[in-house]
Amino acid sequence: MAIHPSAIIEPGAKLGQDCEIGPFVVIGPDVTLGDRVVVRSHAVVTGWTEVGDDTVIFPFAVVGEVPQDLKFRGEKTRLIIGKRNRIREGATMNLGTEGGGGITRVGDDCLFMTGSHVGHDAQVGNRVILANQVAVAGHCVLGDDVIVGGLSGIHQWVRVGRGAIIGAVTMVTNDVLPHGLVQGPRGELDGLNLVGLKRRGVVRSEITALRAGYQMLAQGEGTFLDRARRLHDETESDHVREMTDFILAASDRSFLTPK
Template sequence: MGTATIHPSAVIEDGAQIGEGCVIGPFCHVGPKVTLGPGVHLKSHVVVTGITEIGDDTLIFPFAVIGEIPQDLKFQGEETRLIIGKRNRIREHVTMNTGTDGGGGVTRVGDDGLFMAGCHVAHDAQVGNRVIIVNNAALAGHCVIEDEVIIGGLSGVHQWVRVGRGAIIGAVTMVTNDVIPHGLVQAPRGKLDGLNLVGLKRRGVARSDITALRAAFQMLAQGEGAFAERAKRLGDETESDYVREIVDFVLGDSDRSFLTPG
């Protein structure tokens, strides 16, 4: 365990791999198949179990439970994994489960995320980089959450739903269908209500790309033909990489339909 600092009341089971500079606070429990990267900090009363890897400099707050078995009645004890990237902040009472055989066997979380108190990441979810999940929001199994997504408090994302890069989900929203990149979703039964313009501007996206995205959204909302047909026409016409991202997302594989502009 090298230079790790471990409180005397913590339980570190034989087989756990503890990186250099880790800090494990009072009453934490680290299971035998856990790997903590350098600089991971478990504040207190944190449970990390299962076949779980946590990346460098991740900070986990009290009463989080990371790497427990899936909440899936089909799960029969098979060995599956949870892989968490670097520099994440995982707040109080967050739960993240390992995967299932039927979903690929791995739940994966990227780098630099913020998971606020009480939120849940279910089995086989694939969560990108710089994602923010606000208090008490929940991802169901098999969700795909791309980079730089924000999911508002008390919201839920249905199983198998994809949320495209840079999208934002408002608070107290149920999302049952795929959300295009940079989309803005709100209302109790989530509706695609526009673009995440604030997020685009904060990330320094060029005005020309924002203008192209606005025009693309209008075409998706009011153009002729089915939603996928409108997206394909956009792909034939656009020169914006941001619009192309939406087109590729819409035309990609999915187990759900899409939230479409009203």
């Protein structure tokens, strides 16, 4: 354990083995840090917050502060962060709200670059990357392996499916299909994240099925939901069924649909 003498560790905080706490850090009384967590100079970890093993929190990040929600009245809510995350300079993550389920949750092996923000009650999967200054609003759901380019914003209640990629300087106001590619100032669905699929080792037959399924969603008969239901019944591809399950699930937003 290495704790700088200028750091403030409030009574009640729980620190795991071999943590490193830098100068002028503040750790609140309801914080739990896992083993080998590093909190670098001037960072703040507060609220009812759990930080998983081997996570690194960089200078001036603020983790576990109260939500930016005028309805919040000081209720006891949480922020749960998984293992091996990198929370870079100036990044912020807020507690949940009672009306949103009470928990903001972050998975494992994520990278939150400089100035990125995770709003109240957001649910962020594993291996997610938020580039510089990305803002994820309250109640959003980001699946595993999502990448969001710099200076982009995700509107509240939006779901972004597993493996999707969002280009830089993009405002996303509707749900994004798993493995979708979104770009443009007012985010438009512009195909599949084929590069990401290949990098994750998805077999060619599944990628071919995804491309065919995407084309059916774009140009088949009936409404978008009709096409999704028909595709769900006809496909034998796990990746395509993941996409149709996402479309047919309950959502508070509409979808970005294929051109």
